[in-house]
Amino acid sequence: GDEASGKKLVKETRMIMGTFAEISTYSNDVKNAGAAIDAALNEMERMDALLSNYKKDSELSRVNREAAKAPVPCSEEFLEFIEQSLFFSELSGGAFDITVSPIVSLWGFFNEKGHIPSDEEINRLLPSVSYKNIEIKRNGDKKKPGTVFFKHISTQIDPGAIGKGYAVDKALNVLKKYGIDNACINLGGNIYVLGVSDGKDAWRVGIQHPRYKNEILGYLELKDEATATSGDYERFFEINGVRYSHIIDPRTGKPVNGTIAVTIIAPSGTDVDALSTSVYVLGQEKGLKYLREIPGAEALIACEKGGKIVLYATRGFNEKFTRVENEGK
Ligand code: ADP
Ligand code: MG
Ligand code: MG
Incomplete structure (x- = not known):
């Protein structure tokens, strides 16, 4: 810490989204800083409960189970998450695509058992893989913001390439609400840096x-x-x-x-x-x-x-x- 400012390093680490979540800040008000970090980590845990594809009761898992049958009513936060993902898919011409999930599974990346699939196996799954298979309908209603529907029977969403970053932004908003003006938020290498570390560096x-x-x-x-x-x-x-x-x-x-x-x-x-x-x-x-x-x-x-x-x-x-x-x- 900076001796002149008398600020102390306040830091907490938890396991969230299957990886390390760590938030650090330099502060004169250790109590407030601790409470802020706690609340920000809780916010990341809330995002995990929303977006996990391992937790069966997450909103994402529910959408993966039901959205190919009928449009699924979703929360505003979940819709925003999907819309942001679709934005990067459009912009990248499909290089980024959260519907890649069935192919990631086929290669064995979810169960840690690598397997080289045949072209036939891949081609069978490819029609399910496209962000264009995700249909969002907005209702313009705060209580019932909208629905998500999958146009292909086998479409599945994998948050792995964007969910941690999204959670970092949510945690940042919480820190700001507590008046925190400097912090480093790290969720499995997805890092946001707020202000300067100890008032100068x-x-x-x-x-x-x-x-x-x-x-x-x-x-x-x-x-x-x-x-x-x-x-x-x-x-x-x-x-x-x-x-x-x-x-x-x-x-x-x-x-x-x-x-x-x-x-x-x-x-x-x-x-x-x-x-x-x-x-x-x-x-x-x-x-x-x-x-x-x-x-x-x-x-x-x-x-x-x-x-x-x-x-x-x-x-x-x-x-x-x-x-x-x-x-x-
Ligand atoms: P990390 O695993 O460190 O978060 P990334 O953010 O690059 O790394 O995300 C990779 C994960 O995203 C993969 O494990 C897989 O689940 C998923 N994925 C793989 N390829 C793509 C892709 N082209 N677009 C979107 N998600 C992908
Ligand atoms: Mg990524
Ligand atoms: Mg990532």
């Missing part, structure tokens, strides 16, 4: 090296913005020396290769979560073109070419990024 966020487990590529110095990384190094399986990543191109039904990690900086947690996954699928050239549509979005893209890691960063990314030397461990 920028919050620093390390970027994991995609191949050296205990090293960082470098660190970001951020203020009032979010960052997230999609990579092939946390959830993947290997068969005969080939690495299959958990990020699928929804248009082909196959794991993406070429890209190994994408880090995004953007104004919100939802943005960075959705954008990192989208750019990962689109690859460097198309990904950068797509990013230009989002004001304030910057990227670091890591690709593997001939066994070597090649990094590309946008100018705005480099301004906030400090590269470190790697030992290769």
